Structure formats: structure tokens, C-alpha cells
Amino acid sequence: METSKKLNRTLCSGWVLLSSLAQPVAASLSFTFNYSPTLEQGINTPNAGFNDPTFGADRQTALNSAANMIAAYFVNYTADLTYDVYSYSANDGFLASAGSDQFVLPGTFEPTVVQEKIITNGYDGNSDLADGVINWNFYSGYNWGLTDTPATDQYDFKFVAMHELLHSFGFLSDIGATGTGLMSIAAGTPDTWSIYDKFLTDASGASLIGINDGIFDATKISALTAGAADAPGVLFNGPNAIAANNGAGIPIYSPSTWADGSSIAHLDSNSAVTNLSIMNPAAHHLGLDVRTLGPIEVGILKDIGYVQITATPLPAAVWLMLAGLFAIFGFKKIKKHGLFNM
Numbered sequence: 001m002e003t004s005k006k007l008n009r010t011l012c013s014g015w016v017l018l019s020s021l022a023q024p025v026a027a028s029l030s031f032t033f034n035y036s037p038t039l040e041q042g043i044n045t046p047n048a049g050f051n052d053p054t055f056g057a058d059r060q061t062a063l064n065s066a067a068n069m070i071a072a073y074f075v076n077y078t079a080d081l082t083y084d085v086y087s088y089s090a091n092d093g094f095l096a097s098a099g100s101d102q103f104v105l106p107g108t109f110e111p112t113v114v115q116e117k118i119i120t121n122g123y124d125g126n127s128d129l130a131d132g133v134i135n136w137n138f139y140s141g142y143n144w145g146l147t148d149t150p151a152t153d154q155y156d157f158k159f160v161a162m163h164e165l166l167h168s169f170g171f172l173s174d175i176g177a178t179g180t181g182l183m184s185i186a187a188g189t190p191d192t193w194s195i196y197d198k199f200l201t202d203a204s205g206a207s208l209i210g211i212n213d214g215i216f217d218a219t220k221i222s223a224l225t226a227g228a229a230d231a232p233g234v235l236f237n238g239p240n241a242i243a244a245n246n247g248a249g250i251p252i253y254s255p256s257t258w259a260d261g262s263s264i265a266h267l268d269s270n271s272a273v274t275n276l277s278i279m280n281p282a283a284h285h286l287g288l289d290v291r292t293l294g295p296i297e298v299g300i301l302k303d304i305g306y307v308q309i310t311a312t313p314l315p316a317a318v319w320l321m322l323a324g325l326f327a328i329f330g331f332k333k334i335k336k337h338g339l340f341n342m
């Protein structure tokens, strides 16, 4: 049941770019980005970040391009996805973060609004509110490379954007450091979890959360920080992902010190089978980074509901961008996940 939602959002309005598939005419995803003139905290940034009078247009174009690069794997689905996009500047180690609403119901595994909208070909769980949110850090110390050839002193904007969008698609965890879920209920009691969480196990293959009762097994809390150099503490054990990994569970980022916003929601960066993935917890290096989903990531996306995802993307040349004006009000609570710059 749709009981309540978490998190909040402030009034925002502004320019937006719509992008849609031009040809061939086929089912696919389109994106509407609403570039807020305010920070999420409400501080006015009308001429900064994505709205910067000099750099904003190129930044928006790069985000649309990255969205289309992700959409190219989802050509068998039809949905128009709306995002509120916030610009900010902080020397906080985060490059960007993103998320999407989930309905809250104890004892269940819930898709994000974006995830459900794609899988159902258009069902909008939060009606006219934006489906997802993106926060982008334009701190002057982070030099963004917007093109397909980022310089060796630049972060790859499109890599980061693909990563963040995939979080909003449901590649995320609601698990907290002590085994709590989205509702912050103590381990041992039913809480709300992501679909992704359903497939998580400890290193021995035992589920972290009861599939039927949505209860985090309190004896598994230690697994969340049991990762070592070559031995992750947590595995993703969905059948499609396992099949893409020679029958083995997928190493999940579970460092010995819990990293809020990073632990569990990413692929392990220490394991050879996952260390060159879009969904690692950090940029791999400056310059051009990973921009292709690997077979394991495709398997995970199948396991969390995208059974019609294609293993290779449609060539980007078929995409066309349109422009329009759009305003939106919002009020929501989301689970956010960030990408660190190291």
C-alpha cells in the first residue's frame, strides 16, 4: 500500500531540455530535466551550475547525452522520466548524487518511482512530481570534461551522469550501517528495502534480509563491513547476475569502515570481476572513464526487473534532442547515493 513517502523538496522552476528518440521510431525512454535555480537547501543559485550563462548550456547538453547513452540499453521500454536537477558547489568529496522516491511499507521490497515507471512502461507512482532528483557539484576544484574526450585533468561528466541515473533506476540499497532500511527501523523488525536489496547475501550466500518478511537478519550486520582486499563481505546473488559471472555471486562494495552513500549500493572496486564498472563507488581516474555497462551490470539490472534490457546499446547517432520550458513543484523523500571523487 502507498502509505507515506520520505524526504522533501523545494519549489523549483526553470529551463529544461527534453530529449526523445527521433528515429527509428521505437519504444524507448525520454528524459525531462528541470534545472532548478536553487540548491536543494533553498539557497538561490540562479546563474550557477547548469544555469551558468556561459557553461550551463553545454552542461545540460552533456547530461542529455549521457541520459541517452543509458536509454540506449532500454529501447524495449517506453517512459518519459522527469528529474529535478540541482547545482551546488562544495569541497565535500562528492561529485554528484541522485535518487528517486520509494513507497514506504514495512516488510516489502519497493522499486523506485523511476524503476517502476520504466518497467511498467509509464506508470507514474508519484503522479506529477518529478520521478527522480540529481544533485551536481560544480565546485571549482572539480574540473568537468563535458565531451567524449575529457582531458587528463578532467572528470568524465558523462560517466558520472550515467552512474547517477542508474542509481535512480533502482541500482541502490536502502540498507544503513546497522541493518536499518529506508524507514530507519532497527534490524530484526520489518522495514522497507529496494528491489536490489532482496538479492544481497553475506559471503556465504545467506540472505541479509528475509525475502518473505523483509526483516534484516541482525546477525548479518557485521557482513556490511566485512569487505577485505580480495574478499567482499556482501554479494549480489540474483540469477542473471550470477549467470554473467560464471556462477558466482557479485562482489559488493562493503569496506571495513561503513561509507554512508557508498557502502552496499556499489560494485566492489577491489574485485577483479567488478573493478572496472560504471557502478563502482568512485571515479576510476581522470579523463575518459567507463561508459559501457558490463555483462554483470546488465545481469543485475535484469534481476531488479529490467528483463527486457539489451546487452549492447543502440548507437547514439539515432538520438535527437528537443528543447522546451517546464516548471514543477515537488515534495518528496528519497534515498540518495553519491559518487566520490576518489
Ligand SMILES: [Zn+2]
Pocket (backbone or CB within 6 Å): 163, 167, 266, 280, 281, 337, 338, 339
Ligand atoms: Zn554511486
